[in-house]
Amino acid sequence: MKQEETKSQRLEAIRITTSRTVLYFLSILINIVATIVLARKLAPTDYAIYQLATKRIIQYATIPLSLAGLWIYRYLVERQKGSYIASFAFATIQFLITLIIGSLLIFIYAKPTPLLLVIASLSIAFQSFYYVIRTAIDAVRPVRLSLLELIYRTSYSLLIFIALYIISNSLILAFVSTLISFILTSTIGMLWLKDRILKDDSKNAKKTLKEWFLGSHATAVGVAFGLMPSLDALIAYPLIGSLIVAAFFVVSSVSTLLRDSTNVGLRYLHSYVLRTGDFRTALRNLEVSLALVIPFLVYGIMHPVYVIYVYNPIYSWASFSISIFLITAIIEIINNGISQIASGNIRESGIKGASKFTKMSLLGVIPSIIYLALIAFAFFVFRGMPIQDILIIWSIIYLIRYLLSVLITSHFFIPKNVNKNFATQLLPKLIFYISISLALSYFIKPIGPPSSRLLIDIKNLAIPGIIEAIIFYGILIAADKGIRRNLTLFIINFFKTFHKS
Secondary structure, X not given: OHHHHHHHHHHXXXXXXXXXXXXXXXXXXXXXXXXXXXHHHOOHHHHHHHHHHHHHHHHHHOHHHHHHHHHHHHHHHOOOOOHHHHHHHHHHHHHHHHHHHHHHHHHHHHOOOHHHHHHHHHHHHHHHHHXXXXXXXXXXXXXXXXXXXXXXXXXXXXXXXXXXXXXXXOHHHHHHHHHHHHHHHHHHHHHHHHHHHHHOOHHHHHHHHHHHHHXXXXXXXXXXXXXXXXXXXXXXXXXXXXXXXXXHHHHHHOOXXXXXXXXXXXXXXXXXXXXXXXXXXXXXXXXXXXXXXXXXXXXXXHOHHHHHHHHOHHHHHHHHHHHHHHHHHHHHHXXXXXXXXXXXXXXXXXXXXXXHHHHHHHHHHHHHHHHHHHXXXXXXXXXXXXXXXXXXXXXXXXXXXXXXXXXXXXXXXXXXXXXXXXXXXXXXXXXXXXXXXXXXXXXXXXXXXXXXXXXXXXXXXXXXXXXXXXXXXXXXXXXXXXXXXXXXXXXXXXXXXXXXX
């Protein structure tokens, strides 16, 4: 009986992780429309402001969520009473804090008109509210989260396309589109949680909020120092200029589709390892996730000029940095998988595991401190160099940051036998996957020269890229029995998982 239960748990992990990855892949694939439209239609100065608000300022405004997000997730996974009401109360508090802090920082950096300040501030305030709701749904309905993200990305991309391509290339309209999409998805998320909130124990909610507040000391140091990397663009903006900030967000967003969809799938490993202690299946899921995205990442590494032309030819000078960021994306995926396994390895219930998370936070800040120190040094020393060279230096330092994070997390927080399995089983397969993709990418080239026309650029890159991926997957299915087995299980059970979630 126990053996059947273990098999069921492993199957559940494969189904949910892969289902989340596929659904999130689709949502971000749709989101690429918005990313490309923003990069093409907004002037570099406006694009830099938009990205600063939605990617960097939001990080500072959501410090409370960064402190309590771990506990919100774990309390809901463990079905602690009062967690749902506490989550909704926390989302409301976070909204108000973001509105105040966001308004201040946007005013300081962007010097906006009053209308732009109001719209942009409301936009990131609802963004923070949605993030809390998303955390709650992630804990209790893991596949449903991917559906919610699909709704968000679809509405967001549609609104951005209508606003900027059909109406006007206006920064205000970009923020209006973002605001509407976050209001819509936050409402849907609340409707999905409504019954659980109404049935929750209201008497225990205040106590739960207090425990999250007390438990925040375990994550406070990590959050404080973890926010340091987000200062990179805020430092670059006054020292180097808005153009390098705009280019940085373009080249770093290229891997978003594959990196983020994979990371959302891997986030389930925290819950899985916490409940089962099954590291072998967790590593197997990390391997499968890497196998899904490597052919696309490697193809972009080999042909970066074509990738940058899809976004905007005016950033063609930054094409070499794209290759570095796509290499970093592979390391980021590994880092996320290992971090989720390490978090799940802390088995104490509630805030009893706070001391171990404190240690994880303290050691985890080392890569962030090194990253920011090197970035600040590079911007001051090399600011007279050509802008493309400064961006390359920035990209390399960004890669070093995640490589250090992988080494620290695996050494201090992953059991030795798991590290051994990673080194002897997963790493050789990873090298094998990359080698196959490099060979295929070398022979299967884009079908035409880079063009300033979007649809032509997409065709030139996408058709051979898809062909390479199909061949790559064919080789893997033929060569790897485990991949064949997992693929069969996924196909059989995908719709079953979709229905349950």
